[in-house]
Amino acid sequence: MKKLVFVGLIMIFGLSTGLAQEVQFGAKAGINFATLSGDQTSDFETVTSFNVGVVSEISISEKFSFQPELMYSRQGYSFGDNVIALNYLNLPLMGKYYLTEGLSIEAGPQIGYLLSADNEGDDVEDSFNSFDFGVNFGVGYKLDNGLNFGVRYNLGISDVNELKEVKNTYKNDVFQVSVGYFF
Template sequence: MKKVLITTVIVVLGLSNVNAQEIKFGAKAGVNVAYISGDNIEDIDPITDFNFGFLAEISISEKFSFQPELMYSGQGSEVNLKYLNIPLMGKYYMTKGLSLEAGPQIGFLLSAKNDDTDVKDVFNTIDLGLNFGVGYKLNNGLNFGARYNLGLSDINDVDDVSDKNRNEVFQLSVGYFFF
């Protein structure tokens, strides 16, 4: 996990030197509606949890920017999964303030609990996903986002079980760019 975080910082710093017109740093928080999809998943209700973290927006041109994030995210269903996610979002500004965004995400499982029982050992520690969303940024730094995370990797880590399951998460967030 240390290597991934170091690599992410190096990428962000490296991209900031590639004709970046402006870099803004901020924080955001919001609500998740999360569920697990895949094999043998019937009658499992989605959960509502929260997300929060830090982000940077690196302007590449007037229409394009790159937004790496470091986010804590509550996911799962009846099993409560907590992740440290690193989304790497490309943003296209359709008009001033309004952007479409997409990009890959890597997640690191921090904890997994069913009621109060630790079940982390039956889940993979790495979760890969793809994000799609829309955002709106005001001139004063306040910003709003709606995002869908499609899990790409099997979250199960149980021998002799062929079920394949993945995370899916809808997120609403509000944030602020400090500088």
């Protein structure tokens, strides 16, 4: 999996930089408000956690950019007194369109790899699929000095439930607020 992500990033950066006018690298961190949606999830509650990672913005034209990211994202949900923590390595591939200078809308697919899952210290990784696919939608604002802010919604499209005896479908549902800096 690590080799696949690395090769994918090399290909993305290599192909995109040939078209690019400018490439910037940076880092970002933020807050996640996560839960699961799907069958019989009305008792599931949102958990608040975090995300952190590295980003690159590849300018294709004055108005359009491509922004691949590699993010650690702590997600999950709670029900009653139980908190299920799902730790992902996510690869969002965002297309950004600048409405005005600094203000952009963004959308793109995301693949996630489940690093671990626990329920109050007990390993429950076998209850969840190793891979997660989703689609992101968001808004961002970038200052001239490199400081940037973003709000994003990740709509899970794949079932993360791995338990065969549980016929319910569960999908990640994550709202994110982040701050970052391009070097």
